[in-house]
Amino acid sequence: MVETGHFALVLAFALALVQFFLPLVGSRTGDARLMATAGPVAVTGFAMTAISFAALTSAYVLSDFSVLNVFENSHSQKPLLYKFSGTWGNHEGSMLLWVLILTFFGALVAAFGRNLPATLRANVLSIQGLIGSAFFLFILATSNPFARLNPAPIEGQDLNPVLQDVGLAIHPPLLYLGYVGFSVCFSFAVAALIEGRIDAAWARWVRPWTLAAWVFLTGGIAMGSFWAYYELGWGGFWFWDPVENASFMPWLAGTALLHSAIVMEKRSALKIWTILLAILTFSLSLLGTFLVRSGVLTSVHAFATDPTRGVFILAILTLFIGGALALFAWRAQSLAPGGIFHPISREGALVLNNLFLSTAVATVLVGTLYPLALEAVTGEKISVGAPFFDLTFGPLMVPLLIAVPFGPLLAWKRADLWAASQRLAFAAGGALLVILFVALFIDRASVFAALGIGLAAWMILGALTDLALKSGIGSVSPGVALRRLAGLPRSAFGTSLAHLGLGLTTLGVVSVTSLQTEHILTMKPGDTVEVSGYQLRFDGLQPFQGQNFTEDRGLFPLLDSDGDVLTTIMSAKRFYPARQMPTTEAGISTRGLSQMYVSLGDPVDGGGIVVRIWWKPFVTLIWLGSVVMMGGGILSLLDRRLRVGAPARRAKKARAATGATG
Amino acid sequence: MTRKQKRLSIILGALAFVGTATGLTFYALGQKTSYFYMPADLTTASIAPGQRIRLGGLVEDGSIVRGQGTRVSFGVSDGGGKVEVVYDGLLPDLFREGQGVVTEGTFGADGTFVADSVLAKHDENYMPKEVADSLKAQGVWQEN
Numbered sequence: 001m002v003e004t005g006h007f008a009l010v011l012a013f014a015l016a017l018v019q020f021f022l023p024l025v026g027s028r029t030g031d032a033r034l035m036a037t038a039g040p041v042a043v044t045g046f047a048m049t050a051i052s053f054a055a056l057t058s059a060y061v062l063s064d065f066s067v068l069n070v071f072e073n074s075h076s077q078k079p080l081l082y083k084f085s086g087t088w089g090n091h092e093g094s095m096l097l098w099v100l101i102l103t104f105f106g107a108l109v110a111a112f113g114r115n116l117p118a119t120l121r122a123n124v125l126s127i128q129g130l131i132g133s134a135f136f137l138f139i140l141a142t143s144n145p146f147a148r149l150n151p152a153p154i155e156g157q158d159l160n161p162v163l164q165d166v167g168l169a170i171h172p173p174l175l176y177l178g179y180v181g182f183s184v185c186f187s188f189a190v191a192a193l194i195e196g197r198i199d200a201a202w203a204r205w206v207r208p209w210t211l212a213a214w215v216f217l218t219g220g221i222a223m224g225s226f227w228a229y230y231e232l233g234w235g236g237f238w239f240w241d242p243v244e245n246a247s248f249m250p251w252l253a254g255t256a257l258l259h260s261a262i263v264m265e266k267r268s269a270l271k272i273w274t275i276l277l278a279i280l281t282f283s284l285s286l287l288g289t290f291l292v293r294s295g296v297l298t299s300v301h302a303f304a305t306d307p308t309r310g311v312f313i314l315a316i317l318t319l320f321i322g323g324a325l326a327l328f329a330w331r332a333q334s335l336a337p338g339g340i341f342h343p344i345s346r347e348g349a350l351v352l353n354n355l356f357l358s359t360a361v362a363t364v365l366v367g368t369l370y371p372l373a374l375e376a377v378t379g380e381k382i383s384v385g386a387p388f389f390d391l392t393f394g395p396l397m398v399p400l401l402i403a404v405p406f407g408p409l410l411a412w413k414r415a416d417l418w419a420a421s422q423r424l425a426f427a428a429g430g431a432l433l434v435i436l437f438v439a440l441f442i443d444r445a446s447v448f449a450a451l452g453i454g455l456a457a458w459m460i461l462g463a464l465t466d467l468a469l470k471s472g473i474g475s476v477s478p479g480v481a482l483r484r485l486a487g488l489p490r491s492a493f494g495t496s497l498a499h500l501g502l503g504l505t506t507l508g509v510v511s512v513t514s515l516q517t518e519h520i521l522t523m524k525p526g527d528t529v530e531v532s533g534y535q536l537r538f539d540g541l542q543p544f545q546g547q548n549f550t551e552d553r554g555l556f557p558l559l560d561s562d563g564d565v566l567t568t569i570m571s572a573k574r575f576y577p578a579r580q581m582p583t584t585e586a587g588i589s590t591r592g593l594s595q596m597y598v599s600l601g602d603p604v605d606g607g608g609i610v611v612r613i614w615w616k617p618f619v620t621l622i623w624l625g626s627v628v629m630m631g632g633g634i635l636s637l638l639d640r641r642l643r644v645g646a647p648a649r650r651a652k653k654a655r656a657a658t659g660a661t662g
Numbered sequence: 663m664t665r666k667q668k669r670l671s672i673i674l675g676a677l678a679f680v681g682t683a684t685g686l687t688f689y690a691l692g693q694k695t696s697y698f699y700m701p702a703d704l705t706t707a708s709i710a711p712g713q714r715i716r717l718g719g720l721v722e723d724g725s726i727v728r729g730q731g732t733r734v735s736f737g738v739s740d741g742g743g744k745v746e747v748v749y750d751g752l753l754p755d756l757f758r759e760g761q762g763v764v765t766e767g768t769f770g771a772d773g774t775f776v777a778d779s780v781l782a783k784h785d786e787n788y789m790p791k792e793v794a795d796s797l798k799a800q801g802v803w804q805e806n
Contacts, residue, residue, distance in 0.1 A: 340665055355680075363683065363686075370691060381698035385694075385695075388690045388691065391690040392690045520732050521732065601753065
């Protein structure tokens with residue numbers, strides 16, 4: 001089975017080379033048969049990669065410790081779920097997942113791209129094949145997951161305990177679906193440059209892929225943030241860690257791409273910029289892969305410390321980013337310029353969005369790479385952390401977030417800003433009331449907190465205003481409005497929902513950063529502490545034996561102001577004997593949209609224990625907002641008008657209905 | 663405005679915007695970053711009280727002293743020097759004697775280092791990269 005997996009991987013590499021070569025030659029020489037090989041080869045390549053991945057997974061599930069990779073990262077006593085997820089909880093396995101998803105997207109293009117012009121489809125799949133070849137070669141040459149170990153040990157070394165979590169089982173696949181999904185946009189951009197032709201239809205084809213990748217990446221980042229929040233026990237949701245930034249940069253660029261592709265599709269403008277963004281977005285994904293996988297960063301994600309891997313990925317990075325940008329510099333001038341528009345217009349708003357987002361990407365990029373560059377040049381070690389990003393990223397986001405509700409209300413080509421402002425009067429009034437309310441009635445609230453929460457309210461109300469205006473709520477009878485609302489195109493809902501989700505996430509971030517309360521104290525059994533109107537009692541520690549760990553569970557009954565027990569929060573210190581490693585399991589109780597978060601520290605003399613308690617107002621909105629954003633993306637994706645090939649299918653149906661011949 | 667003027671004004675606007683952002687970024691890099699030091703470096707470097715730095719090294723054996731409540735003090739050494747660190751809060755899971763550690767904070771007037779964060783990562787073999795590099799450079803620690 002293991003050798004089958006290795007063999008399938010080699011075959012997949014060969015197929016990727018074929019997928020790169022034949023269709024490209026076909027499109028250059030106009031040979032339709034060569035171009036037609038792209039689809040079947042892409043699908044077969046995906047099947048081979050899937051077989052290879054299945055082989056590795058089965059080695060994990062069966063605890064086959066004759067495989068080096070399984071020995072190093074698994075243990076026979078590990079719960080079954082983590083035997084599955086352990087497949088990608090290490091360098092080799094996660095790279096295999098990377099190419100699996102890459103070939104999956106290639107197969108999707110082959111399957112759903114039947115209505116693409118033949119040369120474009122051939123070129124797109126060819127570029128996908130080239131990316132695939134590079135990564136297959138990387139895996140086979142430097143990170144073979146199927147290497148054997150002889151003699152086979154009896155027991156494995158286990159997966160890092162902090163990775164033994166449901167969140168981490170789902171997180172990497174979601175993240176990679178996003179990361180790697182942008183490869184399709186990249187391939188489309190490079191294919192368009194090769195052909196030297198680009199039009200609104202190109203944007204129409206690229207947009208669903210961008211949307212899909214964006215939805216997955218949003219989910220992956222939110223999931224990663226949620227995991228760090230509840231599993232690492234330090235109560236934070238975002239650390240500006242280089243590894244987090246590695247996925248955040250493609251998200252920012254992908255968000256910009258999503259918006260500029262709209263301008264290109266509707267108005268044929270911003271063509272060259274959109275192509276460049278498509279290239280940059282995937283380049284940032286590649287850069288992320290390099291940062292995480294090369295070992296230049298030390299983090300829980302950077303398993304690899306082998307310098308040859310770093311050099312190899314750096315070479316891939318240089319080849320693709322350098323190659324694509326060179327092609328861009330050479331061919332971009334030959335693309336026909338797009339339409340012109342007034343600065344105050346929907347296009348103008350989207351350009352503003354792109355300007356802010358791409359500058360934000362640049363600041364995050366500088367903050368992430370500057371310490372590496374400085375150390376390489378001068379040997380000085382510095383850390384660029386939250387204070388840097390708060391100072392640079394924050395000021396860039398605030399004006400962008402203020403502008404968000406205006407965008408959908410502005411007309412294409414030339415808009416009336418004053419009219420749009422009048423329509424947003426209700427949202428602005430609501431936001432002002434929220435600011436006043438927070439400033440006057442919430443204890444401990446600073447001016448900053450009030451303004452931030454007001455900004456979030458402005459975005460949420462603005463998104464709702466947009467929907468209300470489109471359906472005519474308030475100006476027509478409720479029945480008509482409801483029917484109009486139901487009849488709105490799904491993409492209109494998608495926009496409002498995505499902006500609404502952004503508002504909710506902002507609300508969560510601002511509330512928790514400016515209004516959370518923290519208590520650090522030592523508690524003995526029977527002690528009670530008051531936190532935000534609740535009473536938290538400590539009932540002592542209880543030992544517990546898990547499947548592959550032991551733990552001391554601290555029991556904390558949560559009482560309301562009347563002294564009734566609402567729930568018992570359990571916070572634990574765990575110990576994994578296989579790795580001799582302790583972990584902290586935070587105890588979290590959700591009260592409405594807020595949470596009580598209890599983390600255990602070390603025991604102190606006299607039977608007490610250090611306890612850290614946070615009250616986190618509206619913290620759940622950070623992730624709920626992301627889910628709403630994803631919902632918006634999915635709705636847009638389901639919009640019939642955006643579906644690739646929908647018009648063609650309708651035309652076919654129409655032809656069939658009229659019984660046309662030929 | 664003609665097409666050309668319009669395009670020019672958009673480009674100039676964008677440049678001004680990007681320029682502001684660049685200025686802000688460099689200002690932030692100058693103000694908001696903290697340098698990393700090992701105890702041995704501190705004998706030669708002069709660090710003003712109140713200046714934020716990251717201090718790394720090994721937690722000295724037998725140096726962990728728990729004070730009132732959640733206060734804890736410990737020594738950080740690297741063979742070439744030793745610094746007394748005071749910290750108020752929860753220590754990370756992997757904080758132990760002899761373990762590599764990175765703390766971030768400022769020096770108090772009395773020469774003790776007041777840390778507001780203590781980092782140790784998620785792996786039992788983990789040695790913070792900066793610490794490992796410095797120790798290797800001094801020959802105190804070899805990779806096994």
